Amino acid sequence: MDLSRQIVLERLPQGRLTTDCFRLEETERPSPREGEVLLKVLYVTLDASNRAWMQGPTYRAALTAGGVMYGRALAEVVESRAPGPAPGDIVFAETGWRDWAVMPAGLVQKRPRTAPLSYLLSVYGISGLTAYHGLVDCGRLAPGDTVVISAAAGAVGTIACQIARLKGAARVVGVAGGPEKCAWLTRELGCDAALDYKAGGVRERVREACPGGVDLYFDNVGGATLEAMLVEMKNHARVVCCGSVSTYDGSAPEHGPRGVPGLLVTKRLTMTGFIVTDFAAGREAALAELRGWVERGRLKVPEHISDGLEDLPSALVGLLHGENRGKRMVRIRHPAE
């Protein structure tokens, strides 16, 4: 019997997520029925939203305990019993945290074989497109803007900082956790300044870094950083709300930022939330521009890749603790078959 391994979300976390919420189990490798495909999972992508889905329904149903942990992955089609996908195809699919998956053929999305393949999950995947559409379409990034980006060392932030620069921002400031990440942002990713939110005084240091105020704030964290940023925005400035990782790893969201709605009125700010799938119509154009930058060496693609299905729980916990630089994913090992 061919075996398959999978990770079950055994219980929902009370407070911060810990690895003992998960359990690894072996099971029989599934076989595709008519209309289905068998997928060999290659890379599982990790996102802070994986944790948010444990808090309750969002734009998708809440995760419940007892099943295989939900997850998105890049996989190779090994067997197909449907028209369309063929063995050898690379696809993106919601496989869950497992090394082999059977899916209805209609739920897998074919991707071009790119080298390296991992780019399909980082710069050419949800992270890169989120950075692009968030800044360009939702945030209406304009040349000359002073831009601040939080979670700047993360999957979206690393790309967003560089896009802001490439699109002509006058000043790009990253907010991240810890002096090493901050040094890396200015040294490697072209940020004009980077602020360590863990050192406190975010508001004062944003004011130092952006004495004229901020035109566009790309918010990945919510919470205290968002509260501080509202004070430092220029009149008529824009806040793009991409996520609020600071509030995901707990039982319930905190109160919102002071300054809402007061500062929105007095500064005439616009705050807009978005989800990358809303911009599907602009996807190909965005990918073409991203590809051009990558191929000309103008856009770096930081990735943080670890190995082995069993590493997924600690990779997600690490992500929530801010341990990654760039896109976090796990490469699934498959013993020689």
Added chain:
Amino acid sequence: MDLSRQIVLERLPQGRLTTDCFRLEETERPSPREGEVLLKVLYVTLDASNRAWMQGPTYRAALTAGGVMYGRALAEVVESRAPGPAPGDIVFAETGWRDWAVMPAGLVQKRPRTAPLSYLLSVYGISGLTAYHGLVDCGRLAPGDTVVISAAAGAVGTIACQIARLKGAARVVGVAGGPEKCAWLTRELGCDAALDYKAGGVRERVREACPGGVDLYFDNVGGATLEAMLVEMKNHARVVCCGSVSTYDGSAPEHGPRGVPGLLVTKRLTMTGFIVTDFAAGREAALAELRGWVERGRLKVPEHISDGLEDLPSALVGLLHGENRGKRMVRIRHPAE
């Protein structure tokens, strides 16, 4: 010696505003110098923002204790020592809380003699224009929208509820304090439903009144009502932030609404703050449309007018306690001269 009376903001409030923060005093009636005009104050307008200005700087400098209370008024030019304003002209000016004022001629804005004059402070003044530009320009009100308006019985809200209806909203729901105001909103102002926020359960009752969700929320109050409303917005809906009267009458703003930024992301909401003066370019067109509705009897203009300079402190305190229906102002009595 001709006398003038004025009200001094003797001390800034600690917590809720009370009338003993103010003191009435008599002084010599001022005389205009070269370039100045002497104004007989006719109506002083009261706004919740008068209280907000005591909390700190906003789009204008904070109020400080010891001087004549800041206030805007409609006045008649009695003497002019400048080209432009002439005796008998009706003007709008930041006279402060006094019955006679001397102002530089450049700081008074001429208004047409309208009957009744008070309309220049209500429907043809800041309140009416705030309702108009907030809904139409900032909120992009569209025919078929389900619209919710808070502080619906207030100066801005009463006009906004009617504009929403006149512009083709499918459903207009007001939020106000107390069953009498709510009954009045549905009976007199054409609201499809009205909710008493003091009775609690705003969120549940908005859901009952708008089972399909809300397209446009015109927020005048902030706080718990805004927090509840965010949950009941449709995807891609708009929140217009006009003020946050629930947070003005205290020492410092409360925390912001839970749901910021989380619900902004998952529902892809846009929250936009505005100040009416940002829409000066559209002022004449807005006034023309408002005038048309008023003259054809399609727009009611609720006003709450009391008499006498000495009534101003209690009128402002009453406004903050939600005692008014429609535009609150004080008519200044002038003994026969």
